[in-house]
Amino acid sequence: MQMMAVVNQKGGVGKTTTTVNLAHALVLAGKKVTVIDIDPQGHLAVSLGVNDTPLPGMDEVLLSDADINDYWMEVRDGLHLVPAGPRLGDVELLAQGGAARGFKLREALNGYFDDQDFVLLDCPPASGLLVVNALVASDEILVPVSGDYLGLRGLVYLVNTCKRLEGLLKRGIARSIVLTRYHQRRRLAREVRAKLKNYFPGEVFATPIREVSALAECTSHGKTIFEYRRRSNGALDYHALARDLMDGRMM
Ligand SMILES: Nc1ncnc2c1ncn2[C@@H]1O[C@H](COP(=O)(O)OP(=O)(O)OP(=O)(O)O)[C@@H](O)[C@H]1O
Numbered sequence: 503m504q505m506m507a508v509v510n511q512k513g514g515v516g517k518t519t520t521t522v523n524l525a526h527a528l529v530l531a532g533k534k535v536t537v538i539d540i541d542p543q544g545h546l547a548v549s550l551g552v553n554d555t556p557l558p559g560m561d562e563v564l565l566s567d568a569d570i571n572d573y574w575m576e577v578r579d580g581l582h583l584v585p586a587g588p589r590l591g592d593v594e595l596l597a598q599g600g601a602a603r604g605f606k607l608r609e610a611l612n613g614y615f616d617d618q619d620f621v622l623l624d625c626p627p628a629s630g631l632l633v634v635n636a637l638v639a640s641d642e643i644l645v646p647v648s649g650d651y652l653g654l655r656g657l658v659y660l661v662n663t664c665k666r667l668e669g670l671l672k673r674g675i676a677r678s679i680v681l682t683r684y685h686q687r688r689r690l691a692r693e694v695r696a697k698l699k700n701y702f703p704g705e706v707f708a709t710p711i712r713e714v715s716a717l718a719e720c721t722s723h724g725k726t727i728f729e730y731r732r733r734s735n736g737a738l739d740y741h742a743l744a745r746d747l748m749d750g751r752m753m
C-alpha cells in the first residue's frame with residue numbers, strides 16, 4: 503500500500519481534482535484506492551457526488567478517536583472515501599498534546615487499508631496541523647503545481663517544510679510533482695515546466711495535466727472525468743498520470 507498526501511499550501515492548484523481523477527484512473531486500471539478528505543472544506547465528497555449534508559468522518563476520527571472503519575464508504579467499485587466531517591477544522595485549534603498532535607492521523611490509520619493499493623490524502627490549502635498530520639502519516643507526497651510562477655514559489659516553501667519535518671521524523675519523505683492546469687501554448691507555462699525539470703530532476707511526472715473545462719465542470723456534477731467526458735483530454739491526461747505513477751515514469 504502506498505500512502506500519498508496530495509499537498510500544496512497554495513489554493514486552487516488542482517489538489518482535489520487530482521485526488522479524485524487520479525484515484526478513479528487507478529481504479530480503472532484495476533487498483534484498490536481509498537481517498538481521505540483532510541480538508542475542512544469537504545470538497546472531496548462533493549466532487550464524488552456524495553452530497554448528503556456534511557457526513558461525519560475524519561473529524562470524529564481525529565477529535566473523538568472514532569474508528570476510521572466506521573466512516574469508510576464505497577463510492578464506486580473499488581473506490582472508497584472517508585469524508586472530512588463538519589468539525590474537521592477544529593483540529594487546527596487543538597491546544598493540548600504537544601508534538602503528539604502531529605501523529606494523530608498516523609495512529610488512526612495504523613493497521614488499516616493494508617489491502618488497498620493506494621491511499622490518497624486530499625489536503626487543505628494550508629500548512630497547519632492537519633497538513634502536518636498528513637505529511638507525518640504519508641510515505642510520500644504528491645504535489646500539484648499549477649503552471650504559473652506563484653505555483654513554483656509555493657513549492658519551494660513546501661520543500662522547506664518537508665525538510666524540517668524529515669529532520670524531526672528522521673526519515674525521508676519522497677516527493678513527486680505533477681504539473682496541473684497546464685497551457686501548452688503559454689510561454690510561462692513551458693518555462694515553469696522546464697524550471698521544475700531543472701530543480702527537481704526525476705521528481706516530476708512525465709504527463710502534465712492540461713487546463714480543460716471538462717475537468718472544472720465534472721466536479722460540479724459530482725462525477726469524475728471518466729464518467730463525465732471519458733474521451734476528453736482531461737481523461738487522457740489522468741489516465742496517463744496513473745500510468746506514470748504505476749510505472750515510475752518521470753520527466
Ligand atoms: N486541469 C484543470 N483544468 C481546468 N480546471 C481545473 C483543472 N484542475 C482544477 N481545475 C479547477 O480549478 C479549481 C481548483 O481546483 P481544485 O479544487 O482541484 O484545487 P485545490 O488545490 O484542491 O483547491 P483548494 O486549495 O481550495 O483545496 C476548481 O474549480 C477546479 O475545477
Ligand SMILES: [Mg+2]
Pocket residue numbers: 517518519541545624625626
Ligand atoms: Mg481542494
